Amino acid sequence: MIEILSAFLPKDRIYEMESMKRHTSFRIGGPADYLVEVQSELEIKNLVTALKTKGVPIFVMGNGTNLLVSDKGIRGVVIKIGSGFSEFHFEGETVYAQSGMLLSTLAKRILEQSLEGFEFASGIPGSIGGAITMNAGAYGGEMKDIVKSVRVLKQDGAIEEIPGEEMDFAYRNSKVISEQLVVLGVTFRLKKGNKEEIQDKMQDYTNKRNTKQPVSAASAGSTFKRPEGYFAGKLIDDSGLRGVCHRGAQVSDLHCGFVINRDNATCQDIVELISFIKKTVYDKFGVCLEEEVKIVGEK
Numbered sequence: 001m002i003e004i005l006s007a008f009l010p011k012d013r014i015y016e017m018e019s020m021k022r023h024t025s026f027r028i029g030g031p032a033d034y035l036v037e038v039q040s041e042l043e044i045k046n047l048v049t050a051l052k053t054k055g056v057p058i059f060v061m062g063n064g065t066n067l068l069v070s071d072k073g074i075r076g077v078v079i080k081i082g083s084g085f086s087e088f089h090f091e092g093e094t095v096y097a098q099s100g101m102l103l104s105t106l107a108k109r110i111l112e113q114s115l116e117g118f119e120f121a122s123g124i125p126g127s128i129g130g131a132i133t134m135n136a137g138a139y140g141g142e143m144k145d146i147v148k149s150v151r152v153l154k155q156d157g158a159i160e161e162i163p164g165e166e167m168d169f170a171y172r173n174s175k176v177i178s179e180q181l182v183v184l185g186v187t188f189r190l191k192k193g194n195k196e197e198i199q200d201k202m203q204d205y206t207n208k209r210n211t212k213q214p215v216s217a218a219s220a221g222s223t224f225k226r227p228e229g230y231f232a233g234k235l236i237d238d239s240g241l242r243g244v245c246h247r248g249a250q251v252s253d254l255h256c257g258f259v260i261n262r263d264n265a266t267c268q269d270i271v272e273l274i275s276f277i278k279k280t281v282y283d284k285f286g287v288c289l290e291e292e293v294k295i296v297g298e299k
Contacts, residue, residue: 029069039084062127070297099129116193129183144169153182218261233257246273
């Protein structure tokens with residue numbers, strides 16, 4: 001496998017039996033057989049094509065902020081699209097950014113251009129590729145509101161530019177998931193604004209996030225999707241579960257919508273606490289909670 005990977009990447013970007021704790025915000029997960037870091041479209045395309053041809057399982061990830069990796073790890077090859085794939089450029093009121101760029105980094109560059117529309121995403125701790133995949137959102141805004149087009153690698157190996165309105169964006173969902181696409185880059189449609197007002201709005205969102213969410217704890221953000229007509233955090237709180245612990249896992253006592261890695265939690269700890277939360281909420285309110293965090297790896 002090292003020989004196959006080395007045909008496309010330098011050896012210093014190929015990792016064998018790599019602990020996924022180092023690559024996820026949950027700081028949980030067993031080893032990936034192989035993890036590689038890519039830095040160009042050509043590397044991604046050639047690598048994916050070669051591995052598919054040989055029947056090697058592939059898992060593509062971004063910044064790892066929405067992942068819970070199993071304690072047994074991930075078989076095959078994990079392709080990490082990160083900071084080495086984060087070029088960007090502006091053209092009038094649009095900006096194109098490669099999928100490995102962090103939302104927070106792009107937000108700062110957009111602020112420098114006095115462009116508005118991206119403020120809601122400035123504090124989301126993930127990459128552009130992950131945000132598009134999940135149609136990430138906060139404070140009333142979602143990716144679908146500002147995406148002009150998405151550059152993707154399709155299952156047949158073709159690279160295509162898909163208009164935003166054809167991306168099937170829905171609540172925490174998109175065509176990326178249904179068609180197993182790899183996001184390469186995104187063009188965002190913004191508009192000119194007042195730099196000071198944009199900065200004030202970003203700071204306001206940051207303050208709200210820092211005071212109401214457990215940003216310093218190891219987690220994958222909101223653990224559950226928002227049930228229609230309810231708020232997951234309130235349901236969990238009203239079920240008497242604020243601060244409840246299960247071995248190393250805990251319901252955050254700051255925001256009940258977050259399950260956190262309190263003390264060297266395993267994936268099993270988190271999964272069992274999630275199951276307990278779901279059962280308790282259903283028994284009390286008849287509402288089925290659905291995970292927003294993506295659980296991956298060998299079961």
